[in-house]
Every structure is written in structure tokens, then in C-alpha cells.
Amino acid sequence: xxxxxxxxxxxxxxxxxxxxxxxxxxxxxxxxxxxxxxxxxxxxxxxxxxxxxxxxxxxxxxxxxxxxxxxxxxxxxxxxxxxxxxxxxxxxxxxxxxxxxxxxxxxxxxxxxxxxxxxxxxxxxxxxxxxxxxxxxxxxxxxxxxxxxxxxxxxxxxxxxxxxxxxxxxxxxxxxxxxxxxxxxxxxxxxxxxxxxxxxxxxxxxxxxxxxxxxxxxxxxxxxxxxxxxxxxxxxxxxxxxxxxxxxxxxxxxxxxxxxxxxxxxxxxxxxxxxxxxxxxxxxxxxxxxxxxxxxxxxxxxxxxxxxxxxxx
Numbered sequence: 001x002x003x004x005x006x007x008x009x010x011x012x013x014x015x016x017x018x019x020x021x022x023x024x025x026x027x028x029x030x031x032x033x034x035x036x037x038x039x040x041x042x043x044x045x046x047x048x049x050x051x052x053x054x055x056x057x058x059x060x061x062x063x064x065x066x067x068x069x070x071x072x073x074x075x076x077x078x079x080x081x082x083x084x085x086x087x088x089x090x091x092x093x094x095x096x097x098x099x100x101x102x103x104x105x106x107x108x109x110x111x112x113x114x115x116x117x118x119x120x121x122x123x124x125x126x127x128x129x130x131x132x133x134x135x136x137x138x139x140x141x142x143x144x145x146x147x148x149x150x151x152x153x154x155x156x157x158x159x160x161x162x163x164x165x166x167x168x169x170x171x172x173x174x175x176x177x178x179x180x181x182x183x184x185x186x187x188x189x190x191x192x193x194x195x196x197x198x199x200x201x202x203x204x205x206x207x208x209x210x211x212x213x214x215x216x217x218x219x220x221x222x223x224x225x226x227x228x229x230x231x232x233x234x235x236x237x238x239x240x241x242x243x244x245x246x247x248x249x250x251x252x253x254x255x256x257x258x259x260x261x262x263x264x265x266x267x268x269x270x271x272x273x274x275x276x277x278x279x280x281x282x283x284x285x286x287x288x289x290x291x292x293x294x295x296x297x298x299x300x301x302x303x304x305x306x307x308x309x310x311x312x313x
Contacts, residue, residue, distance in 0.1 A: 001025060001026040001027075001073040001074070001241045002026060002027050002028065002071060002073065003026055003027065003028045003029075003030060003069070003070075003071050003072045003073065004020055004025065004026045004028075004029050004030070004072060004073060004074045004075075004076070004237060004241075005029075005030045005031075005032065005069040005072040005074070005075045005076070005107060005111070005114075006020070006029065006030070006031050006032070006075075006076045006078065007032045007033075007075065007076065007077045007078060007079050007103045007107060008032070008033060008077065008078035008079040008080070008103075008119075008120075009031050009032070009033035009035070009038045009039040009042050009043075009061065010033075010078060010082075010226075011223075011224075011226030011230070012078045012119055012224070012225075012226045012229045012230045012233075013031060013033075013076070013078035013079075013119075013230070014031070014042045014046070014226075014230070015226050015227055015229070015230025015231065016076055016078065016119070016229075016230040016231075016233045016234050016237075017029050017031050017042070017043070017046060017059065018046050018049075018230070019230060019231050019234035020057070020234045020237055020238075021046055021050075021055055021057040021059055022053055022055050023055075023234065023238055024055050024056055024057050025057070025237060025238055025241045025242075026057060026073070026241065027057065027058065028057065028058045028059075028060060029043075029057055029058070029059050029060070030060045030061075030062065030068050030069050030072065031043050031059065031060070031061045031062070032061075032062055032063075032064070032065070032066065032068070032069060032103075032107075033061070033062075033063060033064075034063070034064055034079075035063070036063050037063065038061075038063075039061030039062055039063060040061035040062070040063070041061065042061060043059040043060055043061030044059075044061065046059045047059045066106045066107055066109065066110055067110060069107055069110050069111060070110040070111060071110070071111060072107070072110075072111040072114045073111075073113075073114060073115065073240075073241070074114060074115050074116075074117065074237050074240055074241065075107050075108075075111060075114045075115070075116050075117070076117045076119060076233050076237065077100060077103060077104065077107075077116065077117070077118050077119060077120055077126075077130060078119045078120060078233070079096075079099050079100060079103050079120055080095070080096035080099050080100060080120040080121065080126070081095055081096065081099075082121070082218075082223055082224035089122060089302060089305075090305050092121065092122060093122055093125055093302060093305045093306055093309075094305070094309060096120050096121065096122070096126055097125070097126065097129045097306055097309060097311060098309075098311065099120070100118070100120050100126050100129045100130050100133065101129055101130075101132075101133045101311050101312075104116065104129075104130045104133035104134050105133050105134075108133075108134050108135075108136070112136075114140075115140045115141075115240055115275045116130055116134055116140065116141045116142075117142065117143070117144055117233055117236055117237065118130045118141070118142070118143040118144065118251070119143070119144050119229060119233050121176070121224075122176070122177070122302055123143050123144070123145045123175075123176040123251055124143065124145070124175050124176060124251055124263075124264050124265060124266075124299045124302065125264075125299070125302045125303055125305070125306050126143070127141065127142060127143035127251045127264045128253075128263075128264045128303060128306065129306060129311070131253065131264070132311075132312045133312070137275075138252075138253035138255075138276075139253075139274065139275045139276040139277075140274070140275040140276075141253070141275075142250050142251055142252050142253070142264075142269075142275065142276055143176075143250065143251030143252075143264060144229070144232050144233045144236055144250070144251070145176035145249075145250075145251050145266055146172055146173075146176075146248060146249025146250055146251065146266040146267075146268075147232040147235055147236065147248055147249065147250075148176075148228055148229050148232040149172045149176065149180055149210060149213070149249070149266070150170050150171065150172050150249055151228055151231075151232060152209075152210050152213040152228065153170050153172060153182055153187075153206065153210045154168040154170050156206045156209055156210060157170070157187070157189070157194065157198070157206060160198060160202060160206060161189065161197055161198070163189060167189050167190040168187075168188075168189050169187065169188050169189075170182070170183075170186070170187040170188075170194075171183045171186040171187065171249060171268060171282070172210070172249055172266065173249065173265070173266050173267055173268070173282075173292055173295070174265060174266055174291065174292055174295030174296070175265060175266065175295045175296075175298055175299045176251065176266065177211065177214070177298075178211050178212070178298070179211075179294060179295035179298040179299070180210070180211055180266065180295065181288065181291040181292055181295055182206075182207045182210060183282070183288060184203060185285075185288075186282065213225075235248075236248065236250070236271060239271040239272065240271060240272065240273060240275065241273075243272045243273035244271070244272065245270050245271070245272045245277060246270070246271050246272075247268055247269070247270055247271075247280065248268070248269060248271050249266050249267065249268050249269075250266065250267070250268075250269045250271065250276065251264050251265065251266050252264065252265070252266075252267050252269050252276055252279055254267065254279070257279045257281050258281060258284075258289075258292055259293075260292075260293075260296050263296055263299060263300065263303070264299070265295065265296055265299055267279055267280070268280040268282065
């Protein structure tokens with residue numbers, strides 16, 4: 001691929017751009033930011049590691065110059081303010097929805113065929129905002145959260161069992177946050193069902209810690225995480241560029257799948273060069289179905305806040 005753009009040169013955006021460059025997925029990564037000099041500085045810093053870390057990808061940083069992003073095959077949107085302690089979800093939606101709408105419209109003007117990956121929070125609602133702003137096939141507009149949440153889930157399981165995280169396979173669904181749905185029946189360690197290795201009480205604690213994973217880091221650092229979110233977004237970019245057809249949990253538009261319509265929510269998908277090649281519908285029991293529906297209800301409540309803003313009328 002010739003060019004990949006990362007919008008937002010904050011911690012998540014810079015980490016994502018850095019990982020993409022290390023993987024040599026394209027000829028050029030363009031980082032865009034609103035603050036003068038930040039994208040330019042981080043791009044220069046990353047480029048100066050090219051001979052050290054053995055990659056060829058050129059890194060360009062620009063301030064509000066979307067012409068430099070022209071012809072991008074993939075656009076990763078990380079723009080927006082992070083949620084701070086005490087900040088309400090509604091306040092975050094009102095601020096970040098306007099930002100996501102603005103940057104999506106600017107980017108798509110120069111790269112109308114690009115696949116868009118949204119990382120901005122609140123993730124599910126911001127992905128829906130980008131979809132409306134882009135006005136393109138929903139299979140080419142989706143959000144990163146499931147890979148991050150699954151990464152946290154696997155890390156906690158590996159810690160509890162004292163095993164390599166490489167041997168853990170897991171699946172989560174639903175919204176990004178308190179309403180996410182870890183699926184124990186689809187989680188295993190080297191093929192061994194997780195329920196044979198950990199009891200319900202232990203798994204309940206891991207589920208809860210995963211749901212609160214972002215908040216735990218905010219409380220520790222005073223700001224949102226960046227290493228894991230940036231790496232997770234880059235993993236999605238890799239699946240698209242290399243047409244890997246990887247099965248990942250992704251914030252995708254649902255049009256009848258799981259008995260849900262007109263909503264963006266985390267579900268397993270097949271990810272390849274066309275974006276979402278297929279939404280995979282898992283066989284779920286009644287408890288899992290109820291949890292997914294509750295998660296969807298929480299997302300729809302947040303979508304009401306976006307709708308009341310009337311950004312897309």
C-alpha cells in the first residue's frame with residue numbers, strides 16, 4: 001500500500017503510526033494533528049529509529065494539511081480528548097463527535113476510497129458518527145475496541161494461570177466499556193476450555209477487571225492507555241493491507257445480525273482488503289444473548305446523545 005494516514009498525534013496515534021512503520025505495511029505513514037509541530041516532531045522521532053529498528057516506511061507529520069493524506073488506503077482516526085476522571089460520558093460524546101465528524105469529512109475528501117478505522121472514544125458512538133460523516137459503505141467504516149479488550153482479557157488470564165498469552169484464544173462482544181460481554185464458551189488456553197482451568201469466581205473477577213480495564217489505567221496514570229490501543233489499531237491495519245482474513249472482534253455496523261439493526265457494536269468479523277468481509281454470527285445461549293442485548297441497549301442510550309446534537313441533518 002502506498003499511504004496510510006493516522007489522524008491525531010497523541011499517545012495512541014503516535015503509537016499506532018510507530019507500529020505500522022515497524023511492520024513496513026506501506027511506503028508512507030502520514031500523521032495529522034491540529035497542534036502545530038506535534039505531528040512533525042513525532043514523525044521525525046519515529047523516522048530516526050528506522051535504521052535502528054530496520055524499517056523503510058517514510059513518516060510524514062503535518063498540521064491540519066489534509067492534502068498530504070491524499071490517496072490513503074487506510075485512515076485511522078484517534079482524534080478527540082481522552083476521558084478524564086469525573087467527566088461524564090455525555091460531555092465526552094458532545095466534544096468528540098464534532099471532532100470526529102470534522103476530521104472524517106476532511107480526510108475522505110482526499111481519500112474517498114479509504115477504509116476508516118475509528119479509535120476515538122466513546123468508541124461505539126464515535127464509529128457511528130464517522131460512518132455518517134463518511135457517507136460510504138459501512139463495511140469500510142468500523143471501530144477498534146474488541147482487539148484491545150480481548151488483549152486485556154488474555155493478559156489477565158495469562159497472569160492468573162502463569163502461562164504465555166500466546167496460547168490464549170478468546171472472544172468478547174458488545175460495547176467498549178462496562179457493557180462488554182466476555183464469552184467464556186469461546187475462550188481457551190492451547191485448546192483447553194478456560195472453564196476447566198479457572199472457576200466461576202476467578203473468571204468473574206477477570207471479566208470485571210477487563211470491563212474496567214480502561215478506567216484502571218486512567219486512575220493509575222491520570223490519562224488513557226496508549227500502547228495497547230495503538231498496537232490493536234495497527235493489527236487491524238495489517239489485516240487489511242495484507243488481506244489476511246483474520247477473525248477479530250471489531251466494532252461493526254449490524255443490519256440484522258444478532259437481531260440488531262442500525263447500531264455499531266463489537267462482534268467477530270473477517271477482516272481483509274475490503275474491510276469487513278463478513279460478520280460472523282456465533283451460536284449463543286440465552287444468557288449470552290441477554291448480555292449482548294443489554295450491551296446494545298447501553299450503546300443506544302449513548303447514541304441518543306449524538307442524535308440530539310443534530311450534526312448530520
